[in-house]
Amino acid sequence: MNLLEAMKERHAVRNFTDEPLTAEHTSSLSNSVAKLNAAHGLALQLIHDVDDAFGGCPTHYGRFSGVHNLVALIGPDDADAPEHLDEIIGYAGEMLALEAVALGLDTSWVVLHETAEHEGAWTIADGQRMPAAIVLGHGARPGRAHRSKPAQELGLVASGIGSYDNAPEWFHAGIEAVMLAPSALGKQPVQFTLLDDGRTVQAEALDGVQAHLCLGIAKLHFELGAGTEHFTWAD
Template sequence: MNIVEAMERRHAVRDFSDRPIDDDTLRALNEAVDAANADGGLDVQLVQDDTDAFGGCPTHYGRFKNVRYCIALIGSDDEDPAQLDRKVGYYGERLALTATQLGMGSSWVVLHETHDHDGRWRLGEGERMPAALALGYGNRPGRAHRSKPLEELGAVENGDLSGAPDWFLSGLRAVALAPSALGKQPVRFTLLEDGKTVLAQPLEGVQADICLGIARYHFEVGSGHTDIVVR
């Protein structure tokens, strides 16, 4: 399964079976976590627990069952909080799609009270955990989410999408597949007048900066284009 196929197949799974993740798959996940930390300057941690990988932390949205594995998306909060949220979205989605390629289900989740977590992860001085990924083998497959039309996800400066290059449209189609809080997709990508620079913006919405990070990863994969300005 290539990364584009993983984007098409990945849907949120919240009800997991007792099937353990085998050692080879755990090794591949840990390698992906190490790469995300190296590339993003993060402190992402893979959590395994036989009862509750969330460590008793309440979820912001959604009911989860039998979560024995999760990826705690942690980073330094010394920088702009929006910047950390965007990094977590970007590298977290990269990990979610890796899990899909490895045959697992996953779901984004925002947890509350993450400093009181029964020791499932470590939060260093000045660190914050904006989100996590529940992982495992689902009891049932996830369902596709609704997506905004491309005209609401993207635009061309001083023009319209009818004149957009194929790579930009491919990026927007990948963005349409991106998960987002409450399925609202509060993001917009604009191809600027120079025909090569893309402006990525969060819109009003829940966890909009995390959603923008997720969508940016999808756009880059779908378009093969990384000349992106965020503001």
């Protein structure tokens, strides 16, 4: 299963069985964590096969059970611009979630409170923050597809393009991938605009809960759907 296929298969699962991860699962995920840490300057950490992967931390939203594995999404914080870390974490975390689905695992995003006061599950150094985590394992029951905003609310075009229907096929494919992206409370607080040159795409976070985290997730989906060879991101 490739990442595009995983994107279509991925649905949030919050209840897990006690079936452990295999050596293949942990090896593949550990390699991906190391690559993403190196590429983005993060401190992502895989926690697996423990009694309570949340380390006693309460969740921001949703009830979970049987959580024995997660990836703690940690990185260097910028007090003046916390949205920078949120967006990078969204992008890297969703990459890991899709790779886990491609390995046959179920996943869910989760935001935890009191992450600095956990029971030894992960390490947060001075100057670092943990905006979210990816829970993973074998789901007790399948997840369900979520509703999405219409494509023309998520994808806009500049006046020189004319209308959404006039946008190139790759832009439509990117927006269709964004429609599959998970978001906080399912609100999808993101918007993508194709500019007049027909190649540059502006991605924006709108008002909403964890909007920049959602933007990072959605940008990865757009890249996978559209193909990075077809466009460039606006500065």
